[in-house]
Structure formats: structure tokens, C-alpha cells
Amino acid sequence: MSPSTSNRTPPAPRPRDITVVLPVTSPHAELDQVVASLSEQFTRMGKDWEFALVFDGVRGDAWRKAEELRARLGDRILTIAFEKPFGESVCLSAGAEISGGRVIVTSPQYVQIDPVEVRRMLEQIEAGADMVAPWRNPRVDPWLNRLQSASFNWLMRKINGGQIHDLNCYLRVFKREVLADVSVYGDMYRFLPLIAQRQGFRVVEAQVRHLKEWGKAGFFGVGVYIRRFLDVLGVVFLTRFTLKPLRFFGSVGLVLTVFGGGLLAGVIYQKFAFGEGLYNRPLFLLALMLFVLGVQVIGFGLVGEIIIYTQARNLREYRIERAWDDDAGDEERS
């Protein structure tokens, strides 16, 4: 991985109020409009701002636009380009690394949300929130997309017990500290608010006005749904069971084992009570199969525990918000 940066020797990030990290995944990205509309709001708020444009394996028109912006706005525009796509999570960490904003805004590559809303979101950060997640309401995309998105979000709320209504909108505003404790990789970008919430950050939601949507209308390919399902599984597992894998595997395994064991007991009872042969009954094999499956699932959990015990002895399951533990007196640190 050798991302060719246009700044050959990047200087130390200059501290700013706001960094907008903008992953560019299409050569037709409307960078001009995004930069113009957002920066106008920032300037009006009297904030010092910059944009980190992360080109995720694309160049084309967008790259030309970025060059123009750089010529015009100088060091307020930072650009990174990857030779091949790494996904939004990598874009975010790369963008955050080269930038110096105390507050990070992640933005889609077109004006998806009314820019005025970003201002309101920033105000919520100033009011004490660690992250503000957008909730497009009402939405302007086709009803089929809305239905799919709504059911996905509903499912996530049910599974994870969070209160986030819209995980599919990426216009998020958060403090830089959030990234230190929330590591995102792969497709986890989508779940950033959930993971942050799980880590104990104050995540609030803001209803925002939806202007337009670039995404594909209608159904996606089968692969998309499968990947999405696996993501959900992964995020549930990692946010809740990283330190106690057996709680996860064990619960699944015990259900199977108990169910299979119950059936097995029934079949064996019938053999001795009524003399029904054991081996010629499909139910016997089914029961056995379930039992064995359950036991094997538990086995995986035990290996998980070994991994955690030996490799992650220093993994913390808690985050201290504030400590008053000096000997001297009330010197506070966070």
C-alpha cells in the first residue's frame, strides 16, 4: 500500500476547529459544491476549517477539481490518493491522520444533506455531545430504498438496543477523541455511531433535511445483502463479546445442545419404553446432529477464550471518563 500523496513531505497537521474528511469514490464527485456549501457554513460560524479529500482508488474529473480547489484554497485542502480502493474506514483513518481538526465531519461526496443542518450538528457537539449522527427524515429517495434502509435500521436497533435511526447516512460530526477509542476497519464505517455509543461516548441524533441521493435505486445484488448480514453479525459480536467469546458461542451452542439433548433423551426413552429401534429413526440422527453441532460451537468459543486470554491480556473493557486519583489534591485529568 503506497498511497501517493500530493504533499511529498506532509507537515505536522495544523490544529483547526473542523476537518471534513471526504472519501472520494467516484470520478464525478461534486467536490466544488460540497466544499463551497460546507465552508460557507463554517465561515459563518467563525470556525477555522479544512477538507481532507481522500481519493479511494479513483482520480478522473474529481482529481482535477481537487487540484483546482487546492490552487484556490491552499492548505485548507489536503488530498490523499490511494492507488486502489480500501474502503471508507481506511479513508477516515488516513484523513484523520493528516488533518488537525478538533472536530471531524465525515461527508459524502455530494451535497446529500442541507448544509445548514451541519451547523446545527456542530452546535450539538458544542453543547456536549461526542458524536452527532444524522437521521434523514423525511427522505427523498425511492420508497423501495427507504423500506430496505428502514428495515435494516430497525433490525439494528432490535439487535443492539441502540436508538440510532439511520446508519446509512455518512454525514457525521464527532470529536477527534472518538477515533482514539473506536477503531473502524473494513465495512465497520457504517456502524461508527453504534460502536461509539457502545464505548460510552454520548451519541445524539439530529433529524436532517435530505436533499438528494446518489445511490442505486431498487434492489442491490445478492452479494450486498449477504455482506450486510455478515457485517451485522460481526459488529454485534465485536461490540458485545470481544472479551467474552464463550458467552456468544456458548449461548448458541447450549441452545443447540439442550434442544438436541432433549430430543435424544426422548428417542432413547422410547426405545426402552416401547422397544422402538434407535438406529432406524431419522429423529435420532437429527437429535444427534443438533447435539454434536452445539458441542462443536461451544468448542469454538473455548478457542476464542484462549485467544483473548493469551493475546489480549491488556485489553480494557472499560473506559474511564475522568480520574481524580492524584495524591496532592484535586488536580483533574480526563
Added chain:
Amino acid sequence: MRSAPQVSVVVPVFNEEDSVPILYEEVRAALDGAGHSFELILVDDHSTDTSLAKMLELRRRDSRVKVLHFRRNYGQTAAMSAGFERARGRVVVTLDGDLQNDPADIPRMLAKIDEGFDIVAGWRKARKDGFVLRRAPSQVANRLIAWVTDTPIHDTGCTLKAFRAQLVKNLPIYAEQHRFLPAMSRGSGARVAEIVVNHRARRFGYSKYGLERALRVLLDLFVIKLISQFAHRPLHYFGLFSLPFAALALVVLVTGVVDYEKFDLIADWPQYSVTAFLLFLLPAVHFVLLGLLAELIVIASGFHRRSVLDSLVNRR
């Protein structure tokens, strides 16, 4: 920085605004009275009442009070880990925030540590809790834990325990395993003692425990067994799981395909018995393979070498 205190008292606190000031007075009375220097580490597990304010007020009066405030509610075990990590005393004492434990027992525990024990566990012989919901399940759990882990402790759930400090610094505690600390330390050769402690009825608030923990304790037990006795030879542990299945496979084989009247194999092997045999064989093989995988993980972590460090804990 002042010199390190002799004793660090770690107290997880969750919504105990009424108890905290009394707790402080009792700890102070007990330890000052016995002439032990101490620090009191109050870990606020993101209380929703005025507990944190009460703690900070105590800290203003006495800088030996240390306060840690969690970002959200992480549970008692996490609170203890945080306290252990910040503890600077030679001995670490854990205590419940709800006043059910009596701090007056601490000096006796410290005396036991001075006798050369690494862990002193409290035993609430006369518990002041409801029988059906609290005492009965707890007794079953204790018997089970004592039997499985081979650690003769009557009351693993009692929060009042004293530890030699190196011990808790070396042990990972996660999930709900604080109750298993003695069993886990036995794995590295710690000497465990038990004393009967005073137990008082709850004065304020309500219990934060429920019955649904039973299942989790059961699952944790598997882990504790694995970690305390087999961390250096996981293959043996997985082998224990493998054995019964291998035996069953053998039974199926013998009863299914041998014709006892002719003392020969059955001419046509019945399909179902062959399938059953395979099904039993599957986990038997599976567990051996998982065990090998576990060995690989242990080797790769370099963890097997660290046992030498752990054994030093026993030195006075």
C-alpha cells in the same frame, strides 16, 4: 507524590449515594485504628444518582480517597479491574459499595496476608439475604465452583477479599470473573485462605443482582477451568471433551455393526448406525483439532514462558 500506602481498598460503586459516606467512615475507622496507611479507590460505574458528587466531596476532605468515573456502566468486574490497575498498595482489598460487607474485618484479613497467604477470601457464613433468590443459587454455584476448580472456598461471591498486589496485577479479569480470582490464582500457585466475615442486611437501595446470572456463571466456569489449569496445555482440556464422543462412537460401532450371535460383523452395515458412528466421531476429531489450534495460539503468544513470573508471586 506521597509514598505508596500499605493497603488499597477498591470499591465499585453503582448508585449508592447513601452508603458511600458511611463506607468511607467505616474504612477509615477500621484502618486508621489498626495503624495501616491506606488509599480508598472508589470506582463510579456511571451512577445515575448523586454518588459521584458524594465521592468527590469525600475526596475534598481526604486526599486518600481516589475517584474513578466510568464513561458508561460497565459492571462490577470492570470497576474492579480499573481499581486494581490504579492501586498502589502492597495489598489490595475489594469491598462492596452497599455496606453489606463490614470494613472492620479488613485488619484480620491483612493479618492473614502477613501470615503468608496470597489471597484471603471472605466467607459470609451468616448471610443476610433472601434464601430463594440469593442464598440457594449461590450455594449451588459455590459447590460447583469449588468442585470444578478444586479450590476449597465456601463463598466465592463475597466481594470482601484481600489480595497480594502483584497477584491482581498479573491476572486478567474480565467478564464476571472476579468471583473466580482465587481459583484462577491457584493455577499459578497462590496460597488461598478463608476467614468468616460479618455480613449485614442491606440498608439502602436494592440489590443489583438477578437470577439470570446463573447461565453466565456456568459458561464462565468452563473458561476458568481452562485458564486456571490448562492454559499451558490446552490440548489436554480439549481432549477431555473429545473422549466421551470417541467412547460413544466406539459404543455405536460395537452395538451397530457386530453380530453377536455369529461373533462377526453384520453382513450389510445398517446405514443409520454408520451415520451415528460418524456423527460421534466428528466432535471427537473436532476437539482434538481445536486443541491443537489452541496449542498453536498459546505458543504464538509467548504466554507459556510467562508462567515463571507468575510463580514468583508466592515469594514472601
